[in-house]
Amino acid sequence: MKYELVAGFETHVELSTKTKIFCSCTTAFGGDPNTHCCPVCIGLPGTLPKQNEKVVEYAIMAGLATNCEIAEIAKMDRKNYCYPDLPKAYQISQYDKPLCEHGYIELSNGRRIRILRIHIEEDAGKLIHNHGDTYVDYNRGGVPLIEIVTEPDFRSIDEAKEYVERLQQIMRCIGVSDCRMQEGSMRCDVNISVRPEGSDKLGTRTEIKNMNSITNIAKAMEYEYERQCDLIESGGAVVQETLRYDDATGTTSSMRSKEDAHDYRYFREPDLVTIAVPRERVKEIEARLPELPEQKLRRYIEEYDIPEKDAALLTRYRSISEYFDKASEGLKAPKTASNFIIGQIFRRLETEADKEAFEVKTSAEQLGEMCRLLESGKLKNNLAKKTLEQMLDTGKSVTDFISESDMAGLDDATLTEYCQNAINAMSAAVNDYKSGKEKALMAILGNVMKQSRGRADAAAVTKKLKELIG
Amino acid sequence: MGQIKRIHEMLVSGEITCTELTQKYLNEIENSNKELNAYITVTPEVALAQAKAVDEKLARGEEIGMLEGIPMTLKDNISTKGIPTTCASKILTGYKPIYDATVYELLLKEGVVMLGKTNMDEFAMGSSCETSYYGGAKNPHNTDHVAGGSSGGVASAVGANLAVYGLGSDTGGSIRQPAAFCGIVGLKPTYGAVSRYGLIAYASSFDQIGPITHDVEDAAIVFDAIAKYDDRDSTSQGSEPTLPTLYDDIKGKKIGIANQYLKDVREDVKAAVLDAAKVYESMGAEIVYFDLPELDFALPCYYILAMAEASSNLGRYDGIRYGYKAEHYNGTHDMICRTRSEGFGKEVQRRILMGTYVLSAGYYDAYYKKAVNLRGAIVEAFDRAFEKVDVILAPTAPVTAFKNGYLFGEETDQLEQYLSDICTVPVNTAGLPGVSIPCGADSEGLPIGMQLIGKKFDEKTILNLAYQYEQAEHKTIETKWGVKL
Numbered sequence A: 001m002k003y004e005l006v007a008g009f010e011t012h013v014e015l016s017t018k019t020k021i022f023c024s025c026t027t028a029f030g031g032d033p034n035t036h037c038c039p040v041c042i043g044l045p046g047t048l049p050k051q052n053e054k055v056v057e058y059a060i061m062a063g064l065a066t067n068c069e070i071a072e073i074a075k076m077d078r079k080n081y082c083y084p085d086l087p088k089a090y091q092i093s094q095y096d097k098p099l100c101e102h103g104y105i106e107l108s109n110g111r112r113i114r115i116l117r118i119h120i121e122e123d124a125g126k127l128i129h130n131h132g133d134t135y136v137d138y139n140r141g142g143v144p145l146i147e148i149v150t151e152p153d154f155r156s157i158d159e160a161k162e163y164v165e166r167l168q169q170i171m172r173c174i175g176v177s178d179c180r181m182q183e184g185s186m187r188c189d190v191n192i193s194v195r196p197e198g199s200d201k202l203g204t205r206t207e208i209k210n211m212n213s214i215t216n217i218a219k220a221m222e223y224e225y226e227r228q229c230d231l232i233e234s235g236g237a238v239v240q241e242t243l244r245y246d247d248a249t250g251t252t253s254s255m256r257s258k259e260d261a262h263d264y265r266y267f268r269e270p271d272l273v274t275i276a277v278p279r280e281r282v283k284e285i286e287a288r289l290p291e292l293p294e295q296k297l298r299r300y301i302e303e304y305d306i307p308e309k310d311a312a313l314l315t316r317y318r319s320i321s322e323y324f325d326k327a328s329e330g331l332k333a334p335k336t337a338s339n340f341i342i343g344q345i346f347r348r349l350e351t352e353a354d355k356e357a358f359e360v361k362t363s364a365e366q367l368g369e370m371c372r373l374l375e376s377g378k379l380k381n382n383l384a385k386k387t388l389e390q391m392l393d394t395g396k397s398v399t400d401f402i403s404e405s406d407m408a409g410l411d412d413a414t415l416t417e418y419c420q421n422a423i424n425a426m427s428a429a430v431n432d433y434k435s436g437k438e439k440a441l442m443a444i445l446g447n448v449m450k451q452s453r454g455r456a457d458a459a460a461v462t463k464k465l466k467e468l469i470g
Numbered sequence B: 001m002g003q004i005k006r007i008h009e010m011l012v013s014g015e016i017t018c019t020e021l022t023q024k025y026l027n028e029i030e031n032s033n034k035e036l037n038a039y040i041t042v043t044p045e046v047a048l049a050q051a052k053a054v055d056e057k058l059a060r061g062e063e064i065g066m067l068e069g070i071p072m073t074l075k076d077n078i079s080t081k082g083i084p085t086t087c088a089s090k091i092l093t094g095y096k097p098i099y100d101a102t103v104y105e106l107l108l109k110e111g112v113v114m115l116g117k118t119n120m121d122e123f124a125m126g127s128s129c130e131t132s133y134y135g136g137a138k139n140p141h142n143t144d145h146v147a148g149g150s151s152g153g154v155a156s157a158v159g160a161n162l163a164v165y166g167l168g169s170d171t172g173g174s175i176r177q178p179a180a181f182c183g184i185v186g187l188k189p190t191y192g193a194v195s196r197y198g199l200i201a202y203a204s205s206f207d208q209i210g211p212i213t214h215d216v217e218d219a220a221i222v223f224d225a226i227a228k229y230d231d232r233d234s235t236s237q238g239s240e241p242t243l244p245t246l247y248d249d250i251k252g253k254k255i256g257i258a259n260q261y262l263k264d265v266r267e268d269v270k271a272a273v274l275d276a277a278k279v280y281e282s283m284g285a286e287i288v289y290f291d292l293p294e295l296d297f298a299l300p301c302y303y304i305l306a307m308a309e310a311s312s313n314l315g316r317y318d319g320i321r322y323g324y325k326a327e328h329y330n331g332t333h334d335m336i337c338r339t340r341s342e343g344f345g346k347e348v349q350r351r352i353l354m355g356t357y358v359l360s361a362g363y364y365d366a367y368y369k370k371a372v373n374l375r376g377a378i379v380e381a382f383d384r385a386f387e388k389v390d391v392i393l394a395p396t397a398p399v400t401a402f403k404n405g406y407l408f409g410e411e412t413d414q415l416e417q418y419l420s421d422i423c424t425v426p427v428n429t430a431g432l433p434g435v436s437i438p439c440g441a442d443s444e445g446l447p448i449g450m451q452l453i454g455k456k457f458d459e460k461t462i463l464n465l466a467y468q469y470e471q472a473e474h475k476t477i478e479t480k481w482g483v484k485l
Helices: A053-065 A157-174 A214-233 A279-288 A293-302 A308-314 A318-327 A335-348 A352-357 A364-375 A381-394 A404-408 A412-425 A427-434 A440-451 A458-469 B003-013 B018-036 B044-059 B102-110 B152-159 B176-181 B216-226 B267-282 B293-316 B331-343 B346-359 B365-388 B414-419 B425-430 B459-473
Strands: A003-014 A077-080 A090-093 A100-106 A112-122 A126-130 A133-137 A144-150 A186-196 A206-211 A241-246 A251-257 B039-042 B071-075 B113-118 B142-146 B165-169 B185-188 B209-213 B254-258 B286-290 B391-395 B434-441 B447-454
Touching: A003 A157, A003 A214, A053 A100, A053 A112, A053 A144, A053 A157, A053 A279, A077 B293, A090 A112, A100 A157, A157 A186, A157 A214, A157 A293, A157 A318, A186 A214, A206 A214, A206 A251, A214 A241, A214 A251, A293 A308, A308 A318, A308 A335, A318 A335, A318 A352, A318 A364, A335 A364, A335 A381, A364 A381, A412 A427, A412 A440, A412 A458, A427 A440, A427 A458, A440 A458, B003 B018, B003 B044, B003 B216, B018 B039, B018 B044, B018 B071, B018 B113, B018 B152, B039 B152, B044 B113, B071 B102, B071 B152, B102 B216, B113 B152, B152 B165, B152 B176, B152 B209, B165 B216, B176 B185, B176 B434, B176 B447, B185 B216, B185 B459, B209 B216, B216 B434, B216 B459, B254 B267, B254 B365, B267 B286, B267 B391, B267 B434, B267 B447, B267 B459, B286 B365, B293 B346, B293 B365, B293 B414, B293 B425, B346 B365, B365 B425, B391 B459, B434 B459, B447 B459
Parallel strands: A206 A241, B071 B113, B071 B165, B254 B286, B254 B391
Antiparallel strands: A003 A144, A003 A186, A077 A090, A100 A112, A112 A144, A126 A133, A186 A206, A241 A251, B039 B113, B165 B209, B185 B209, B185 B434, B391 B447, B434 B447
């Protein structure tokens, strides 16, 4: 029997606010253990949380960018559980009144992945195991998170991969998170089940945790899909449980069963007041949102005539699309700039991190200047590639590599002279042309270009030749 | 004249130096604390250094503020930097906060002299101070009786003149009831009037810090100093100063008496409160009797919500970062279990268990959710009552101070402890201000207290009415203890 995969995502995204969610400690990654801490974020007796308004704003931005409705009234709740990395023995989160609900992200196949909710919460600290001892580092404790929960709308692993990529693009584009899975600033849990193809009933699901890259998500889903299918095929049943993905073996293993599920005893956080979000504030935040990757992608494809594959690369990171937008400003064909970026600049950036950082010696303005000279014919096409390589090596401007005479092009007298020379030398071709063989003009043009060592403008030469031949 | 003003004038006139004054209090604490058990920690170095600074200021001829140099105490659940803050619990053994509570910061700016930290029921859970890991504080009017709870230590210390005043905390009556038992004044401010930052939480949506003082004027002075907006407490708003209207005439004020408040109260207590009503009438106030049936639900509502919040608030005491840690254990889980089993007393464990229960899946709707709805109904009932009256007059406690050990005696139903809070908890449930003042004594000479309950952030009206009664009746009974000035 064939089985259909059904999956849903719960994604934790660390927000890149400067300070923590309930105190003014820094959110910077790393640092010596317990140096980014204060009485509030280590939960000392008597301390109280204070809502960081920026966190609310970032979550609203994330909600708007994923087509969510923004709650007018939201509140914080306590999620009670006991673990050494959680110094208050409860996490301040949102239970039944999240900030954002009912959104979606559209995939390239046209399917919409519905977003059930986005809520804000605090991160926990980290346990460090060393020679049989366990230490706690609370630097990460109180770093703001949003949790993005989807409906079980995924039907393939490719959809899952695309969703994670889209989510990363969106969050990076609006500037609320760097979404680095390796550093843990984006963490995905996947709920997965299978059902006979054609069935509309949901099967028993398992939840997979601990995947730190898109590749691992795909591998874990693949493994779990196969495991569930085999289990059912061999007459067994899937047990609802939480699984841990093991990167080294590429397999999943049980963390806890349904029976061991926590009773979090949620209740309203009495130390914080209700979060009111007036509609004017939502409008104001919406107005400040940058163009989203999806909108950009469509603009690049439809208005600029850039191939979809290239457009996707340009919109992958905010740094790249910003570079491209600046470079292509005022160009008749923005595609020119795109071609240089994809064709030449990208080749110099090896890793994903390099691409994200997008540190190149040539500024977007310099690339733009080069493209403009190209469009005006002052820089010849066949020189452009070499010139850009020189620019990228040195960081110098286009004008440093093409001479005054190149810039000026050929004066009319010289052009006329070169053309007359060619006409005189190639009488056979001239006759062919006169008898209607349009192609013959190309040979004469080639002769002129040769004389000018490539400096002549093809269009101007064609015009002059036609004039002289009559 | 109130006690604080009187001592302030003595300091300003040079009749006594602040160091002499402080030393007198420290000596009396030394003499009496064994018997009264009011203080858990005495801080002579801190107090004398603060006193010296005041004396130096006076010597330079500078003016001093009203609270400057006045020796006071803090309940031991108010955080003090570098000074043990125990909540009268074994589990906070050795814990020294690394920051000061906002109220102490505010008072430090006023230049107060802090004598030490006073006894209380463990984590403020109790009505007699007897759940303290350090043993209960005794009543200065008769040491066979309790000082009340949970701020029993502050009440005992102020009642016995071992401090001019103190700050307590009131979650279900913990300022007013011990003040009533010890024959002094206790003000529970409106929820949000005083910052809770640094107050070790029992039940966060009920807890409020307030003054316990000799007289109403002192309560007004101290309240005005601490009722400030604090950016670190989201629920804090501050409140209007009460001193400017303290001495006003009360003619025409409407005082309500809810019949439900008199139902379960001992006859002599009821009589004392009704006598006070007559005094008010004679001063030109109008007495209005009315029904407040929602009051019958206040006690279960309070205990469900307070225990639920407590079960969460006390989860952090796990032996990992500070305080007591079990000596023998096998792994992290076992360490946490043993630390909590050994570190918390019985009453605290009982409340954590009950609080956990009412929040658990399957019971949440039956208990916690219902209690939340009831709380809303109680708030509305008070709102309606205050459309008709300016303040509500009620007994502070249904009885006078219990005999030591009574609440935990073999014949005593455990519920009796909780029932003894029946007059005080409605105020916390609705977040209102209430002040308890002495209004008589029982046949054994133990003080009886009455409370005036006001609208939210209307401390000025209840203190004004309390002041006028106090001036007319002088019900304070002197004790044999402490500093005589």
